[in-house]
Amino acid sequence: MSDDLDALIRSLFALPESIAGEPVTGLPAPAEVREQLRSRYDFARPVPLEQAAMDVAGMLRRWSTHVTHPRYFGNFNPSVAVSGIVAETMVAAFNPQLAVWSHAPAAVEIEEHALAFLMRKLGLDPGAGAAHFASGGSEANHTAVLAALTERYPEYGTRGLAALGARPRLYASAEAHESFEKIAHATGIGREAVRRVATDAGGRLSVPALAEAVAADRAAGWEPCIVVATAGSTAVGAVDPLPALADLCARERLWLHADAAWGGSCVMSPRLRPILAGIERADSVTWDAHKWLSVPMGAGMFFAARRRPVAEAFRTRTGYMPESPEGTVDPYVASLQWSRRFIGLKVFLLLAEEGEEALARRIEHQAAMGDLLRTRLAERGWRIENDTPLPLVCFTWPGWKGSAGRALAAAANVVGRGRAWISAVLRPDGARWLRACITSFRTTPEDVAILLDEVDRER
Numbered sequence: 316m317s318d319d320l321d322a323l324i325r326s327l328f329a330l331p332e333s334i335a336g337e338p339v340t341g342l343p344a345p346a347e348v349r350e351q352l353r354s355r356y357d358f359a360r361p362v363p364l365e366q367a368a369m370d371v372a373g374m375l376r377r378w379s380t381h382v383t384h385p386r387y388f389g390n391f392n393p394s395v396a397v398s399g400i401v402a403e404t405m406v407a408a409f410n411p412q413l414a415v416w417s418h419a420p421a422a423v424e425i426e427e428h429a430l431a432f433l434m435r436k437l438g439l440d441p442g443a444g445a446a447h448f449a450s451g452g453s454e455a456n457h458t459a460v461l462a463a464l465t466e467r468y469p470e471y472g473t474r475g476l477a478a479l480g481a482r483p484r485l486y487a488s489a490e491a492h493e494s495f496e497k498i499a500h501a502t503g504i505g506r507e508a509v510r511r512v513a514t515d516a517g518g519r520l521s522v523p524a525l526a527e528a529v530a531a532d533r534a535a536g537w538e539p540c541i542v543v544a545t546a547g548s549t550a551v552g553a554v555d556p557l558p559a560l561a562d563l564c565a566r567e568r569l570w571l572h573a574d575a576a577w578g579g580s581c582v583m584s585p586r587l588r589p590i591l592a593g594i595e596r597a598d599s600v601t602w603d604a605h606k607w608l609s610v611p612m613g614a615g616m617f618f619a620a621r622r623r624p625v626a627e628a629f630r631t632r633t634g635y636m637p638e639s640p641e642g643t644v645d646p647y648v649a650s651l652q653w654s655r656r657f658i659g660l661k662v663f664l665l666l667a668e669e670g671e672e673a674l675a676r677r678i679e680h681q682a683a684m685g686d687l688l689r690t691r692l693a694e695r696g697w698r699i700e701n702d703t704p705l706p707l708v709c710f711t712w713p714g715w716k717g718s719a720g721r722a723l724a725a726a727a728n729v730v731g732r733g734r735a736w737i738s739a740v741l742r743p744d745g746a747r748w749l750r751a752c753i754t755s756f757r758t759t760p761e762d763v764a765i766l767l768d769e770v771d772r773e774r
């Protein structure tokens with residue numbers, strides 16, 4: 316390898332640390348980026364790898380919102396542990412094919428080993444259930460709906476919903492992730508089948524409202540089928556009441572899916588585990604390692620309490636895929652993907668390097684930084700708008716008197732100065748709240764202090 320390439324790769328491994336000294340975001344005009352690409356890459360004339368790679372690294376540095384920055388207080392995009400960069404490099408070099416066990420025995424078993432550990436943390440039984448890595452939470456949610464429909468309607472996969480005359484209904488709170496709209500479209504239940512249920516003032520799905528909706532739908536010819544419990548909603552960090560939802564689902568014979576894409580990582584900490592009490596009663600769970608577990612994207616994880624509907628949903632047979640030994644499962648007949656990269660190595664290496672106790676401390680540190688931010692904001696007179704034990708704080712300045720424009724402008728000004736990244740989240744009533752989430756395990760009290768200074772300038 317040339318010295319230049321060697322130096323570049325060293326700088327990439329140092330990036331998780333060095334990025335803290337740079338602006339959080341760089342937002343160029345589209346024409347500026349396109350002009351650089353047009354002028355340097357016509358793909359007729361080859362560019363030496365060192366040169367192209369260094370050029371791209373420079374573009375990424377200047378023209379990215381650096382989600383790994385300790386003052387990126389944005390959506391659930393984490394800093395990455397160095398183990399994740401090591402893992403992704405190894406995956407690219409070996410390029411194992413995880414369609415069948417027999418092509419990638421080490422890789423498939425490494426994934427299953429890590430998933431069984433995490434599944435037990437959720438309180439689900441790896442011996443009875445199924446688990447696999449996915450591209451992200453969206454794919455995992457899609458898988459949950461497929462599995463639920465397959466269990467409820469054994470002929471869904473062969474004859475299709477229309478032939479069965481079924482009108483299954485999916486319930487999710489008004490705060491639930493929008494991926495379910497796309498999933499309803501893709502699975503054939505249709506977007507109208509997604510019934511958004513009212514929440515309480517804290518953004519948590521209202522169980523009485525759900526019970527009413529289920530009864531009304533049954534009377535109107537719908538077939539209540541799936542309830543999505545969001546454990547850590549994207550906008551406000553709400554955790555739906557899992558035990559009460561599990562009771563209702565058991566009574567009404569509905570599939571309970573816990574979308575814990577971000578919040579799922581609480582199960583790693585004995586102190587935070589009670590926030591997710593009841594998740595062990597879910598029929599399926601979505602949990603993204605690329606959110607609070609701080610591995611690079613994408614590393615979605617899907618867990619199901621029972622193996623059967625998952626195996627049925629993805630069953631197929633080919634004449635060209637090599638056979639695997641007894642007692643193994645080929646990933647291509649157990650999940651949506653076919654040719655699949657070794658997603659789980661970064662999770663395995665993280666668990667191996669850290670160990671569960673250090674990881675629990677890391678999760679708790681982020682929760683503590685969220686508590687610190689919330690406390691300090693309140694002390695300075697900001698109004699805290701959301702109600703969650705998770706490290707996500709929504710806030711407004713009382714003097715803004717509900718002006719959505721003030722919050723939008725404040726977020727834009729903070730982002731524009733480049734020292735921190737926050738957003739102004741739109742609420743169903745048209746209000747805007749400043750939103751700051753602790754997404755980096757490298758965020759320190761000093762970083763929180765800088766954010767406080769930045770937002771105080773906008774009061």
Ligand SMILES: *Cc1c(COP(=O)(O)O)cnc(C)c1O
Binds near residue numbers: 577
């Ligand atoms: C992020 C998120 C998703 C979507 O997951 P991706 O990994 O982005 O596909 C779904 N639900 C919730 C609650 C999320 O936070």
